[in-house]
Amino acid sequence: MADKMATREAYGKTLVELGAKNPNLVVMDADLSKSTKTADFGKVYPERFFNMGIAEQNLYGAAAGLALSGKVVCASTFAMFAAGRAFEIIRNSIGYTKANVKICATHAGITVGEDGASHQTFEDIALMRTIPGMTVINPSDGVSAKKLLEQAVEMNGPCYVRLGRAAVPVFYGEDADIQLGRGNVVKDGKDVTIVATGVMVNEAAIAAETLAAEGIDARIIDIHTIKPIDEEIIIKAAQETGAIVTAEEHSVIGGLGSAVAEVVVKHAPVKMAMVGQKDTYGESGKPDELKKKYGMTADDIAAAVKSVL
Amino acid sequence: MEIKALEKTAAEIRAGIVEAISNAGSGHPGGSLSAADIVTALYFDEMNVDPKNPKMEGRDKFILSKGHAGPVQYSALAAKGYFSKEDFLTLRKIGSKFQGHPDMNKVPGIEMSTGSLGQGFSVAGGMAMANKLNHDPGRIYVLLGDGEIQEGIIWEAAMSIPHYQLDNLVAILDHNGLQIDGKNEDVMNVAPVIEKFQAFGWNVIQIDGHNFEEILDAFKQARACKGKPTMIVAETIKGKGVSFMEGNAGWHGKAPNADETKQALAELGGDR
Numbered sequence: 001m002a003d004k005m006a007t008r009e010a011y012g013k014t015l016v017e018l019g020a021k022n023p024n025l026v027v028m029d030a031d032l033s034k035s036t037k038t039a040d041f042g043k044v045y046p047e048r049f050f051n052m053g054i055a056e057q058n059l060y061g062a063a064a065g066l067a068l069s070g071k072v073v074c075a076s077t078f079a080m081f082a083a084g085r086a087f088e089i090i091r092n093s094i095g096y097t098k099a100n101v102k103i104c105a106t107h108a109g110i111t112v113g114e115d116g117a118s119h120q121t122f123e124d125i126a127l128m129r130t131i132p133g134m135t136v137i138n139p140s141d142g143v144s145a146k147k148l149l150e151q152a153v154e155m156n157g158p159c160y161v162r163l164g165r166a167a168v169p170v171f172y173g174e175d176a177d178i179q180l181g182r183g184n185v186v187k188d189g190k191d192v193t194i195v196a197t198g199v200m201v202n203e204a205a206i207a208a209e210t211l212a213a214e215g216i217d218a219r220i221i222d223i224h225t226i227k228p229i230d231e232e233i234i235i236k237a238a239q240e241t242g243a244i245v246t247a248e249e250h251s252v253i254g255g256l257g258s259a260v261a262e263v264v265v266k267h268a269p270v271k272m273a274m275v276g277q278k279d280t281y282g283e284s285g286k287p288d289e290l291k292k293k294y295g296m297t298a299d300d301i302a303a304a305v306k307s308v309l
Numbered sequence: 310m311e312i313k314a315l316e317k318t319a320a321e322i323r324a325g326i327v328e329a330i331s332n333a334g335s336g337h338p339g340g341s342l343s344a345a346d347i348v349t350a351l352y353f354d355e356m357n358v359d360p361k362n363p364k365m366e367g368r369d370k371f372i373l374s375k376g377h378a379g380p381v382q383y384s385a386l387a388a389k390g391y392f393s394k395e396d397f398l399t400l401r402k403i404g405s406k407f408q409g410h411p412d413m414n415k416v417p418g419i420e421m422s423t424g425s426l427g428q429g430f431s432v433a434g435g436m437a438m439a440n441k442l443n444h445d446p447g448r449i450y451v452l453l454g455d456g457e458i459q460e461g462i463i464w465e466a467a468m469s470i471p472h473y474q475l476d477n478l479v480a481i482l483d484h485n486g487l488q489i490d491g492k493n494e495d496v497m498n499v500a501p502v503i504e505k506f507q508a509f510g511w512n513v514i515q516i517d518g519h520n521f522e523e524i525l526d527a528f529k530q531a532r533a534c535k536g537k538p539t540m541i542v543a544e545t546i547k548g549k550g551v552s553f554m555e556g557n558a559g560w561h562g563k564a565p566n567a568d569e570t571k572q573a574l575a576e577l578g579g580d581r
Contacts, residue, residue, distance in 0.1 A: 026442070050438065050473070058431045058465035065435020068413075068421065069443070089462070092425045093432055097413055 004167040005142035007198075008106040011163050012037025014146045015074060018153055019045045025153065026066050028052060028075040030059045035165075036076040036106045056081040060089045060103070067099040072153055075101055079108035079162060083124035094158045095131040102152050103128075104161045108138075109249035110277065110294055111166040111199060111287040120282035126254025128160040129227045136227040137180065138162040138248075138256075140201035143172035144224055151180040164249075166287045168199050183230035189219035192305050193237035193244050197223045197256045200247035200275070203291075206298035211305055218305060226256055231263050238268035243308040245273045247301050249291075252276040273304040310353045312521045318388060319349040323550045324577045325384030325394060331570040333401035336409070339560040340454055341381040343485040343518070343545040350524040351450055352385045360390040363417040369447050370420040370436060374429025375454035375483065376410040377562070382419065383407055391418040427460030429453075430480065434470045437478040437538075448532075449478045456488030459497050464509075470538045471510030478538045479531045480511075483518065485547035487558040502542055511540040518543025550577055 018025055019041055028050045033039035042049035052059040056077050063075040076082075082105035083090070094101045105124065112119050129136045137152060137159065139145035145163065152159045171186075178184065186201060187208055196204040201222045208218045219241055221233055238244060244264060246257040257274035264270060277294055291297050310318070323345050330336035348371075352358065356369040373382045380400065387394045399405035406415040410424025420436075423429040433451035440447050457463065470478055482502060490496045499505075506513045512534045516523040524543070531539035547561070548554025551573040554565075565573055 026439075048442070052465075052469055053472075055465035055469065057427075057462040058434070058469055061428050061431025061462060061466065062435035062438060062469065064428075065421075065432040065437070066439045066442075067435075068432070069436050069439030069445075071439055071442070088425060089428055089431070092422070093428045097422050 003170050005170050006165060006167045007139050007142060007145040007163040008037050008165060010142035010145040011104060011106070011149060012040040014149045015041040016044050018150065019048065022072065022153065024070070024072055026050070026071045026073045028059055028063055028073060030054055030056050030077040030081070032077050036104070038076045056086045057089050060086045060101070061093050063101045064093040064097060064099040067101045068097060073101045074104050074153070076104045076106060078119060079105035079121040079124045080119055083127045083160065084121060087127055091131050095134055098133060098157055100156050100158070102159045102161055104163060106163040107165045108162045109164065109198070110282050110290045110296060111164055111249060113166070113287045113290060114284050116284040117281040122251040122277040123254070124162060125226055125250050125256065126258070129259065133157060134227065135159040135180070135225070137225055138198040139224050140198055140222050141168055141172055142170045143174060143176060144178045147178040148180055148224060155180065162198065164199055166199070169202050171202065171205065178224065181225045181228050181230060183233040184222040184224070185233070186220040186222050189217040190241055191217045192309060193219040193221060193241045194247060194301060194305065195221045195223055195234065195237070195244055195256065195260050196247040197226060199249050200296065203296070203298045204247050204301055207301035207305065210298065210302050216305065216309065223256060226259055229259050229263060231267070234260055234263045235267045238264050238270045243271045245275060245301060245304045245308060247275040249296055250276055251279065253279060271308040273308050275300050275304050315349055315353055315521045318353055319346050320550070320578045322349055322381065322384040322388050324574055325387060325397065326380040327551065327565060327570060327573045327577065329380050329384065329398055329400040330564045332398050334564050335401060336380055336564055337377040337562045338554060338565065339487065339547040339557070340375060340483065340485065341378040342549050342551060342554065343547045344378050344381050344452060344483045345549065346519050346521065347452065347481050347483065347524060347543055348381050348385045350521060350528070352389050354525055355528045356450065360418065363391065367445055367447050370449050372421045372429045372433045372449070372451040373411060373423050374433065374451050375426065375457050376423030376429065379409065379411045382411060383416070386418040426454070426457040427462035431462050431466040433478060434466045434475065437470070437475040438473055440477055441475065451478065451480045453480055453482050455482060455484045455486065455493055455499055455502070456496070458482070458499055458502070467506065467509045474536050475538045476535050479528065479541065480538065481541045481543055483545050484542055485545045487547045487561065489558070489561045491558050506540040510537060512537045513540045513542060515542045515544065518545035519549055552576060
């Protein structure tokens with residue numbers, strides 16, 4: 001396994017590249033530009049960078065106004081304050097109007113770590129995917145974050161991009177075929193499928209190695225686009241492997257697990273288990289300690305796999 | 310447009326509001342009528358817009374942040390020729406383009422879907438930022454309700470619009486003093502509005518919102534003001550033009566019955 005990079009890091013670098021190619025791109029932030037990495041863009045293109053101060057509602061309202069005037073806007077803050085605090089602004093001023101705003105929300109999930117429960121979002125995917133017309137993306141590493149952001153900026157319409165704080169292994173090669181709306185089979189397998197998203201794709205890969213040693217051949221699918229979800233790849237996995245475990249750094253209520261279950265129950269009912277944040281808040285600690293305490297590690301995935309076999 | 314002609318147009322627009330809300334059986338006459346003169350002045354004198362080409366480059370834009378007053382914007386757009394008055398009389402009916410609160414993707418001339426209070430102001434700020442960035446000469450006009458300014462997002466935008474020196478934006482506060490549950494001062498005091506916006510860095514102009522000379526002059530002053538956005542505090546009367554609705558919070562969100570409609574239309578100039 002190669003280098004480590006936070007998906008927010010890839011986001012910041014890609015924005016600068018996109019800024020050169022796309023003069024129409026505007027980037028906005030709410031006083032977290034050093035953490036969300038939009039400051040990189042702000043340094044190179046100050047005239048196209050707007051810091052809105054600590055005011056997330058106005059951040060997304062103004063982003064809508066810029067987008068409805070022909071700009072493509074990437075507007076960033078922490079996921080808690082984007083999807084959470086500004087939810088209704090995003091729903092009515094961005095979703096309902098079909099504004100071309102990319103809500104690029106960083107510091108999602110438990111891996112925020114030391115900041116604790118007030119900053120650990122487990123609800124954002126659930127909230128965002130209920131908005132009609134909203135594309136929801138959750139990249140698993142630096143390479144896919146870059147490729148998916150490029151495609152998100154290229155497409156017209158509202159999009160939620162979930163990014164992480166912690167550095168995670170880069171496992172896709174530069175030439176990997178990452179397409180918005182299509183899942184990626186990271187590893188083939190016939191006994192069970194682990195459908196993972198975001199940082200949990202890497203945990204799934206580790207779990208698959210453990211399981212292989214015990215004679216269980218697990219397929220791993222990276223669902224980086226949670227909406228619209230790749231139904232075909234999920235139905236095929238259900239039919240061919242007969243059991244599914246989902247893994248996400250998000251509540252087990254309303255996120256990837258629910259999205260996959262919605263597909264499975266309709267087309268190919270199989271036994272499922274969901275790994276993610278249980279119906280509870282997090283706390284301060286190191287990301288790895290928290291993943292362990294709250295049940296979002298490779299071991300938890302492996303145990304869930306055994307529960308469905 | 311001559312003042313007399315503006316007054317006549319405003320009366321027609323008011324009649325349209327009453328007819329449409331009566332026909333719908335629900336809606337918000339009070340705040341639509343209080344804003345009718347301001348909206349008339351915008352569409353028939355101040356703004357550079359073309360009903361034949363609603364998406365014209367460089368046009369001025371009007372955002373109705375107090376979206377529940379949709380009928381005043383619909384009625385003005387109909388009078389201006391964006392669509393027929395008959396069309397707009399389908400207000401609030403299933404399948405109609407004319408939603409209870411305006412939908413920009415359904416009705417030509419609507420620049421922003423509003424209804425959830427406070428958001429139109431913030432979006433208008435974004436549009437003014439875009440016009441500065443694009444060197445677009447179009448000006449942004451946004452109408453706020455006085456109850457609406459109790460929303461937190463209003464003060465976020467009230468801070469950012471002067472911060473970015475958006476002198477291409479003019480906000481008008483429809484200061485009729487009433488909201489659904491009663492007087493502003495009883496529900497949640499908003500006073501003093503002039504000093505608040507001045508303190509936030511706005512060029513504030515106070516006018517009689519039913520006096521066309523004052524309305525047009527305020528728009529002229531706003532154009533002359535550089536480096537600062539303008540907030541026109543328009544003192545208005547809720548339900549203006551219909552005697553039994555004037556100054557009565559009970560008419561915030563209630564449709565008139567057949568007799569009331571007849572009387573209202575008679576007061577607004579009769580033979581329609």
